[in-house]
Amino acid sequence: MDRQTVIWQVPQGVYDDGEALAVTPEILEAANVLREGGLVAFPTETVYGLGANGLDASAVDSIFIAKGRPSDNPLILHIADLADLDQIVARLPARAACLAEVFWPGPLTLVLPKTKIVPMTTTGGLDTVAVRMPAHPVALALIRATGVPLAAPSANVSGRPSPTRAEHVANDLMGKIDVILDGGPTGIGVESTVVDCTGLTPIILRPGGVSKEDLEQAVGGPVELISHQAAEDLLDGPAPSPGMKYRHYAPKAPALLVTGEPPRLFDQLATMARDLVAKGEQVGLMVSREAVEYWQEQSIDTTSWQIICMGSRGDLKEIAANIYGGLRDLDNTTVTRILLESVPKSGLGLAIMNRLAKAAGSRIVGQ
Ligand code: AMP
Ligand code: MG
Numbered sequence: 001m002d003r004q005t006v007i008w009q010v011p012q013g014v015y016d017d018g019e020a021l022a023v024t025p026e027i028l029e030a031a032n033v034l035r036e037g038g039l040v041a042f043p044t045e046t047v048y049g050l051g052a053n054g055l056d057a058s059a060v061d062s063i064f065i066a067k068g069r070p071s072d073n074p075l076i077l078h079i080a081d082l083a084d085l086d087q088i089v090a091r092l093p094a095r096a097a098c099l100a101e102v103f104w105p106g107p108l109t110l111v112l113p114k115t116k117i118v119p120m121t122t123t124g125g126l127d128t129v130a131v132r133m134p135a136h137p138v139a140l141a142l143i144r145a146t147g148v149p150l151a152a153p154s155a156n157v158s159g160r161p162s163p164t165r166a167e168h169v170a171n172d173l174m175g176k177i178d179v180i181l182d183g184g185p186t187g188i189g190v191e192s193t194v195v196d197c198t199g200l201t202p203i204i205l206r207p208g209g210v211s212k213e214d215l216e217q218a219v220g221g222p223v224e225l226i227s228h229q230a231a232e233d234l235l236d237g238p239a240p241s242p243g244m245k246y247r248h249y250a251p252k253a254p255a256l257l258v259t260g261e262p263p264r265l266f267d268q269l270a271t272m273a274r275d276l277v278a279k280g281e282q283v284g285l286m287v288s289r290e291a292v293e294y295w296q297e298q299s300i301d302t303t304s305w306q307i308i309c310m311g312s313r314g315d316l317k318e319i320a321a322n323i324y325g326g327l328r329d330l331d332n333t334t335v336t337r338i339l340l341e342s343v344p345k346s347g348l349g350l351a352i353m354n355r356l357a358k359a360a361g362s363r364i365v366g367q
Helices: 025-035 057-067 082-088 094-103 137-146 166-173 212-219 228-233 264-278 289-297 316-331 349-359
Strands: 006-009 040-042 049-053 076-078 108-113 128-132 179-182 193-196 203-206 255-259 283-288 306-311 337-341 364-366
Touching: 006 025, 025 040, 025 049, 025 137, 025 179, 040 137, 040 166, 049 057, 049 137, 082 128, 094 108, 094 212, 166 179, 166 316, 255 264, 255 349, 264 283, 264 289, 264 337, 264 364, 283 289, 283 316, 289 306, 306 316, 316 349
Parallel strands: 006 179, 040 179, 076 128, 108 193, 255 337, 255 364, 283 306, 283 337
Antiparallel strands: 040 049, 108 128, 193 203
């Protein structure tokens, strides 16, 4: 069904403890839209979310329709206060309480047993629910003004790179949702870390804004990362994190993720780009500032390549913030093949590599 999408400006800014939460007339009006079952895209500290009343099955259903999202890919419920947990979570294991205490508000999603009040539509038919408290003043103000947990996946068409700017949301969802709250670029740029807290050991189902190392320090013990094999098994079997089995973050042209260590990595990217150009392809590369500088020093001719700089290898936060925008920028060019530079998999690098590998449809080459 067509909708008249309006775009409203809201305050920009990052969450800061003790900061008065911005409640503007636009946020109050957006909360009304949500209470009436409508769809509102809003900024969070990770990416833009597409919100609906998470306890209203038909409102939630319209999220799946607007995004073209498979209905068995469950949504995350966003809350603004710890007290909001009681109505949606049946049991809060001690480790989960500890993680919430340390990382909320922040880019961490906890998978917990759900209560009856949470519709199966929200959880994709599972008896667990994913919950997080976002660290963004607009998101928190919107949730509080609405008075219900908001189901909010990323505000993009399913399969496309996630939106880190309001214009990305508009490009994907204009005419399909009711409101876009434009709060400027998001800070972190990759989604939350999803942790299954229903068993004895917490398991990372999706790496994200909070690193494995930080989680382990907080719980004072091991945190597992769901294995590659377990992820593969999702293609047929029951899914611990159903989202893992779907195509994600994909640019329009086929992409390849190139792994290795600089400077050999930079040489390999250059060789592959040259070979592709020789075959008549138009090549786009999303690479580090160091790669670009290296090619300059080596007098490598890059004039026929479309280069997107994702930031410095020494600053993974910068890279995380730029990868989705970079993939979308490549979509706005005429490139026919894309090469992506890898980063080390520690800290935020694990989440970045997870997204780049998915953008490449798991086509990975290198040492
Ligand atoms: P998105 O909101 O699109 O960034 O994706 C939410 C992620 O959380 C997906 O990978 C989902 O599969 C995962 N997720 C949501 N709810 C659950 C749940 N109850 N159990 C396991 N994974 C979940
Ligand atoms: Mg998403």
